Amino acid sequence: MCNTQARVLHIFYCTNGHSVTLGVKTMKKMVKQVLKKSSLHEKLRLYGILGGETLQGITYREATMQAIDGGMTCMQVREKHLDKEQILKMISEIKPICDEAGVPLIINDDIEICKVSDASGVHLGLSDGSIAEARKLLGEEKIIGATAHNLEEALAAEDEGADYVGVGAAFGSNSKGDAIKLPSLDVYNLITSSVKIPVVAIGGIDIDNIGTLAGRHLAGVAVISALFGTQDIKKSAEDLRNMADKLQHEKLRSGI
Numbered sequence: 001m002c003n004t005q006a007r008v009l010h011i012f013y014c015t016n017g018h019s020v021t022l023g024v025k026t027m028k029k030m031v032k033q034v035l036k037k038s039s040l041h042e043k044l045r046l047y048g049i050l051g052g053e054t055l056q057g058i059t060y061r062e063a064t065m066q067a068i069d070g071g072m073t074c075m076q077v078r079e080k081h082l083d084k085e086q087i088l089k090m091i092s093e094i095k096p097i098c099d100e101a102g103v104p105l106i107i108n109d110d111i112e113i114c115k116v117s118d119a120s121g122v123h124l125g126l127s128d129g130s131i132a133e134a135r136k137l138l139g140e141e142k143i144i145g146a147t148a149h150n151l152e153e154a155l156a157a158e159d160e161g162a163d164y165v166g167v168g169a170a171f172g173s174n175s176k177g178d179a180i181k182l183p184s185l186d187v188y189n190l191i192t193s194s195v196k197i198p199v200v201a202i203g204g205i206d207i208d209n210i211g212t213l214a215g216r217h218l219a220g221v222a223v224i225s226a227l228f229g230t231q232d233i234k235k236s237a238e239d240l241r242n243m244a245d246k247l248q249h250e251k252l253r254s255g256i
C-alpha cells in the first residue's frame with residue numbers, strides 16, 4: 001500500500017500482524033542494494049584491471065572502449081605510481097565510458113578516491129584498510145572487493161562485509177612483483193564451496209591457461225597483461241570473455 005502524497009510506503013507483514021513504515025528513499029535504496037548483489041556475479045565475469053604501465057602506447061579511453069567492445073564486464077583502476085590528482089583525471093576520462101556501458105568501475109586501494117569520483121566501488125587488499133571502515137564511509141550501495149589467498153582470508157573478508165573476493169595468484173604474475181602463486185588451483189574449489197560471495201581468480205591468467213579454471217564455480221577472472229598488455233585489446237577481450245563464459249562447464253577443466 002502506498003501513500004505517494006506523504007512520500008511514505010507502508011509494508012504490511014500479514015503473517016504476524018506487524019507492519020513497518022518505510023520512506024520512498026529507503027525503499028529505493030533497498031531495491032538498489034538487492035539489484036547490486038544479484039547482478040554482481042555476472043558483472044565479475046571478465047574483470048579488466050587497467051594501469052598506464054601496461055598499455056602499449058594507446059590512451060586510457062581507447063583501451064577502455066576496446067575492452068568493453070570485446071566483452072569486459074567490470075573494470076578496475078590500478079595505478080601504483082600516479083598521485084591522487086592524476087588518478088582522478090584518469091578516472092574522469094574513463095568513467096563516462098564505463099557508466100554508459102553499465103560496466104562497474106572499481107578503484108584499487110583508495111577509498112577516498114572511490115568516494116570523490118563516485119566510482120562503483122573499491123578493491124582492498126589485506127593491508128589497504130578495513131572493509132568495515134570502507135563500508136561505513138562508502139555505504140551499502142558501493143561494491144567492496146577484498147583480496148584473499150586462502151580459505152581463512154576469504155571467510156574473514158565475507159564476514160567483514162566484502163561483496164566479492166579476488167583470489168590469487170592463480171599462475172603467478174609478471175604484473176605484481178610480490179604476487180605468490182597459489183599452492184594449487186583446488187584452493188578455488190575450497191573457497192567457492194565455503195563462501196556465499198562471488199569469487200574471482202587473478203594472477204597470470206591468459207587464453208592458454210584459463211580453461212583450467214573451469215568447474216571451480218568462479219564468478220569470473222581478473223586480468224591485467226593478457227588484456228591491456230596486448231596489441232589488440234578488443235580481440236583479447238573477446239577471446240577471454242568467450243572462455244570466461246564457459247568456466248562453469250566441468251568438461252573444460254581437463255583441457256581445451
Ligand SMILES: Cc1ncc(COP(=O)(O)OP(=O)(O)O)c(N)n1
Nearest residue numbers: 108123124125126147166167202222
Ligand atoms: C580483483 C582483484 N583481486 C585481487 C587484487 C589484489 O589486491 P592487493 O592484494 O591489494 O594488491 P594490489 O593490486 O593492490 O597490488 C586486485 N587488485 N584485484
Ligand SMILES: Cc1ncsc1CCOP(=O)(O)O
Nearest residue numbers: 173175176203204223224225
Ligand atoms: C593485482 C594482482 N593480484 C594478484 S596477481 C595480480 C596481477 C594480475 O596481473 P596479470 O593478469 O598480468 O598477472
Ligand SMILES: [Mg+2]
Nearest residue numbers: 109124125128
Ligand atoms: Mg591493494
